[in-house]
Amino acid sequence: MAARNEAHNLEKLLISIFNQSYSDFEVIVVNDRSDDNSLEILEEFKKNNPAKNFHFISINEKPQNWNGKKYALHIGIQAAKNEIILLTDADCLPKDRFWIEKMANSFSDKEINTVVGISLYKKERSNFLNWFIQNETLLTALQYISFANFGMAYMGVGRNLAYKKSVFLSSVEENIQPFWVSPTKTSNTIGFEKIASQLGGDDDLIFSEKRFYKNVGICLDGQTESKAPQGFREWLHQKRRHLSVGTKYSFRQKVISSIYPLSIFFWYIAIIGFFINGFYEVLGFELIRQLLFFAILRIFYNQIQNNYVSSRFTYKNFYKYLFKDFFTAFLGFEFVFIFYYFVVGIGAVFFPPKRWK
Template sequence: MVLLYVFGAVALINCAYYLLFSKFSFLTVAKNNVSETPSISLIICAKNEAKNLQKNIPLWQQQTYPNFDIILINDASVDESLEVMEAFAEKDKRIQIVNVKNNEAFWASKKYALTLGIKRSKNNRLVFSDADCYPASKEWLAIMASKFSSEKQLVLGYGAYEKQPGFLNKIIRFETLMTAVQYFAYAKAGNPYMGVGRNLAYTSDLFYETKGFMSHMKISSGDDDLFVNEAATAKNVAICTEPEAFTYSFPKKKKNKWLTQKKRHYSTAKRYKPKHRFLLAVYYSFNLLFWLLAVATLFTEFWVYGLAIIFIRFLFQYIIIGKAATKLKEQDLILLIPFYELFLVVTQLSIFISNSGEKNSRWK
């Protein structure tokens, strides 16, 4: 009977988190009435991205926002990235190039390259994406820019992955979905903790007030989530969830490459503020406990009650995460949400274990 009570308590905490996530799932997106269009800079940092730049620069140039420039940062590429940038810059005066060369102090540091790009901008409002990302529409820049105000200095967007065949693609998109649900919901609850560099915006004033990336310059990841964790407050963050303002990129096609990417990203979580580390640790720990206790409870004489607890917890999950998946155009993931969650819980546990003691200070 004690096992059943513990299982019920774990499921209750799971449901409490889902109620928190509902702040995003059931959020109504207000229409943007933009009367002013101050200058903004779109900043793209590229390292060996010649092919992606060739495809995506025209999409950035076609944005309908009337007053923007594009700052392309060549981060010590050894391919033809710089040549591609220069070819486009010759035909478009809005494009500025920052050519970064490696130095001993900041060897292979994306944050160093981004800092030089930010310093090049004459505009206070900055929008960021990656060289391998393309916007969902020509309105992307305009919608992201519309979220700025005198109070809102940091805008969190959704960086999605393309739908492709295969189980790995669904897992990658589910993990991306759940990450977004959390950082959007926490932001709406007045406790923002991260964002993704594939679709992010902030002011240069905020960047300099936070002293840029100095507190975590030597860490390979974190130009997005660690900066947001340090700079974001309950009042200065806005979220952008209009589908026209999503960005898309191509996910990894091999599991080992995706796991390597996730190991690097998860390693930054230990640098979050203590309250965020605690809340995230409780969420993941109690997800793991739910699955362990669910199996254990079904092998007791109280299995019927255990089944009822599982049903209620799954009902919360389907309603709230299903609604969020619809909002973020990931409807094809809804049917197998519990299965994807179980796989992700096991994967994350293995990553957390393998990350212990590992260090990686270079961006590749």
């Protein structure tokens, strides 16, 4: 874990992790130039729990060409004694006491190099912004989990991601000349060195390299959760940060990650065509697509909640979920999603954020 000014979260997180069912693990927290009392909390926890396999590293300064979080993670991973690296954020919590066990068991196949997990936000408020954040996070998980399951992994989430240390530290030959110039000089990079200066990318830009996106496993039930952004400004900054990183994706990643939003965009272009020319087939196909989308998202949500659709689908709540979730939520959600993806995304390209938080 990389932690910067997370004093209010650290103790609760460490207690939760050391209450996990899995026993053979170490915890490494990298205190990234915090100016709160994070260091005191880490020292106190170490003092009060001498028998626990807990270590922390404090960074007072970083190299000029490194992003703070990636440098902290890079140092922490290099210090790790075990082969399997499991990452989470300091403001997250395991959803249950079997999180580490489930993620570790996903490496039972020796060929698996990387495991992508799920990290949703806690449901706290009943307002439009929180509702949209919850659904957008769920939809993002559905996309990257589904593509990974079909051998086309393009991202994960740093709140719940695991890979082998040997893969992370394996060198990659990088051409340092522009792509239109014949390669005359190369450089070997390891870990995050290739993307060291980028603001984000520790959980998605790494998937531009075959060593990470080859032999990827998924874990649906080993989950973490965190607090959702509490206001529009906080959420907007987060999404601008995420979308600005997308401009650095490889061509492969850009194609894969664009499939769903482009499908929405062209469907609504077709809807405009319907209003102009009255092709009722277009409206019929759109209705079918929305029904399929609704069904797939509901099945996925119930699966990651260790539940079955049938357990929630009764005649009593049939009309409630049909009208509330389908016609109100998901039809409206896609319009908002289009706005956020294209409008906020374009803004992030031309005015990328300069800070992490």
